[in-house]
Amino acid sequence: MVTPRRLARSFPSASLRSDGGSELLSFAVAAAVVGALTGLAAASFRLLLTWLSDRRTGMAGWTHHHWWAAPLFVVGCSAATAVAAWLVRRVEPHAEGSGIPRVEAVVEGRTEPGRFRILPVKYAGGLLSIGAGLALGREGPSVQMGGNIAVIVAKLTRHRDTHLRLLVAGGAAAGLATAFNAPIAGGVFVLEELVKRFDPKATIATLIASAAGFASAHLLNPDGTEFHVTHLPDPQLSQSGWIALLGLLCGFAGASYNIGIMRALRIADGSRWPAEVRGALIGAGVGILALLAPTLVGGGDNLTQDALLGTGALAAVIGVFALRWVLGVVSYAACTPGGLFAPMLVLGTHLGLALGLVARHFDSGAPQPAALALIGMAAFFTASVHAPVTGIVLASEMTGTTTLLPPTLGACAIAMTLAMAMRTTGIYDLLTARAVKGAHANEGIAQP
Template sequence: MAADAQPSTTDEKPLNLWLLAVLGVFTGVIAGVGAWGFRMVIGLVHNVLFLGQFAFEYDANLHTAPSPWGWAIIFVPVIGALIVAWLVGNFAPEAKGHGVPEVMDAIYYHDGIIRPRVAAVKALASAFSIGSGAAVGREGPIIQIGSAFGSTVGQLIRMSSHDRITLIAAGSGAGIAATFNAPLGGVVFAIELLLTAISARTLMVVSAATVTATYISQRLIGVDPSFNIPALEQPVFQLDRPEVLLLFIPLGVIVGFLSVVFIRGIYGMEDIFERIPGNYYTRHALGMICVGVMMYILLRTTGHYYIQGVGYASIMDVLQGVLTNPSLLLLLLVLKLLATSLSLGSGASGGVFSPALFVGATGGAAFGHLCMAMFPGLEIDLATFAIAGMAASIAGSTGAMLTGIIMISEMTQDSTVVLPLILAVSVASAVRRGVMRESVYTMKLIHRGHIVTEGLQSPFLGMRWAGDVMAWNFTVQGEGATVPKGITQTILVEKDGQVVDIYQPASQVEPGQSPETTRYITICERDDLPTVLHAMDTADSDIALVSRNPTASTASDVIGVLTRSRLMMVLQQQKKLL
């Protein structure tokens, strides 16, 4: 008897759009409140460990006062490291690192399933990492927190994997928007990096979550942009001197190479620490005592810790023209790269967004000094180079070009430098991709053997019907008839109207498989190809018979044959268009 399977492939039917939108709003509420709560916990940890004060208020845009612990401040990052190692090692190993690769892995390889406990463990572990001085950001954790909640909702309420992934992307975008007060940036981040399909349905859900989270964040945290900077000297970029725009090409090249150093530094340091004898506790403590030493030396020599935590105070110094010494800018760039690599490489929990902003700001400002020395009549504020460097660093390291452009514009509320910003972002992204294909998010997945596409791609496979690509050249013969050798077309063997055997030409048979099979599925010509592939996998079949009446599955109703080899041919054609 022929094995048959119906083409229904989704684990559950898609939810009603309005119900899904409501769940998106609910996810946005959690992301908004979570972003505020996460900041409060970071503030408490930071104040207790650095200043010995039990207080939640902590403005990351202002430098931390020198600690009363004196030289013992070196061991504060170590205390945080031991707590992080205990939390991550015992409760949620996926909370280690910067988080976004784990979200992408869940989307592309685990049907959007993220353990609920990840949100709590990630929040606590990242709060202790950032609060104790690890050179990491708070955006990666809130992305993982928001996505974990979206996934949890998607597991509690029966829905398709696609809808669950949409909620994950909504939670991630909402977290980004709430953290940086950048709603457009949050939406674009979800589109560029997390959504597997972009449509009015998915955008509605992501937008609902993002708007909700941003509104709540503004009510709880404030409406000010992430970085308040003075007005640039030129209210509109110098359109009368187009040659000035060319300066942002070499800036993009430099930041592109810095992005390569940034990515390879993090994962190279991770490999180094894995080879050091000991365990998670000792390795992470070793990495963080190195960061502590750098912090203390900077405090004694410059008066500020500079590289500790998210580093927003240092970025503010650059943007407001307080930090202008080119040598110090370059020193801080190098030390931040090293501190971030030591923090994440040894096992900290935190994001890479903020360190990338730091690298872009200091590198951009240092390049601005060089340009002013070479062209004394140049009338561009250093903040212009710093802002363009920040956007280019985000785009180069993460691969999210649109996110870099839009988010930095929102975070600084400065739209006067859009032209140089776009130019620097494009060049930096091209340089990084020319040197290495992997971004800071995808490299970890590549190491696991998991491939994730970078950039928006049209779903050509989903735009083809089975009837568009099926083979028409097949014949039907009765049971008992002799099947000739060297057949050139598929032969269906029928008995009492039912297909009982299928013979394929040798050219269409995979190595090691028999040309004869009884395992097939019946589908209709209006089934899309992803549906067909899933149905074939479910039935463990390599052949789909396209039928006018799939429920009856009689030989007389068959109008075409679709094999895996033919589907692979369609995929090869699609690849040429990407």
């Protein structure tokens, strides 16, 4: 556990005052370089994932007219996932999973920064696993790639260890900012979840890197807000009951999702089957699902966008929620590169949409389903990650709307309270502890 005293040693606030002007300027320039390079890497990663997703969907549709191609499609998804698992197991174990827990451990000084090859393995492995259709997000790989780019820049420019960890935090902020077109949320997430304090120098690193990453990414991806929502009316106090109920549902669901993820990882860690075999089987299952319903696999941005439109049949919405819940847990247990953010957004929006459809049936004055979908996005994230400020900022920034800030704040507060009352820990804290344990185990094996 990281104590306040240990954090104070890692990020001494006095260091900002003790640095000379030239050293501070050098640090700021390094943060900008880290952000710019991260933006280019994460933007290209996103563009390639979009291209792979389109090709996967097109090929799945093509197999409906050419039955003989269906087995080849499934084998392709299986092989891609197996290769991603092989890259993690044989080439760079620290590239497993989201990558955010590994970055958090580095920022806190609980593990070493790692080797430069994390970057190419994370990039290629993420393209293979997410491109194959696993329910994983691009934000985790983008964050870890940003952190690894920061390690490379810090070592090439010979910054001291304290600066290196701060630059890693900045690279992480740039990665998230680029992944979701959310520069403010990128910085807030790093300060709230990774650094866990608004240290002046950490703030400089995250804000400069996030801004630079967002700017450079727009050279390749000039899109605006991540999701589009219709005009939503101002919330009413009479709707508080539905908001509170959504907060309770998201609190329970988010905490339960954490339990499911960690149980699946424990099963995977205790399995005697090689990671490549597990990955191949999971990839084959996802490939079969992609043949039947190509829009239900992958990161799920299309599902989140559909939910934010506020339409759909209740049974279908519940079905998507249940399917993506299981698919998200199983996909993460493949231990290939891929994040948790995007799958969480799918679950949160669909839980909110389901409640909105029920509410509208019984109460004409209830919030619009689209409004509850947006609030559910932030509340589910808050319950799982235990980062309410990031959840609120992320939902507002990704949709470009601030109308629902008051009810979103209330739902997140309730979701966070219930998750803590259930004695659950934030998912990234759980995964960071696992990453540190695994890193120490690998170091022990490597010693003579």
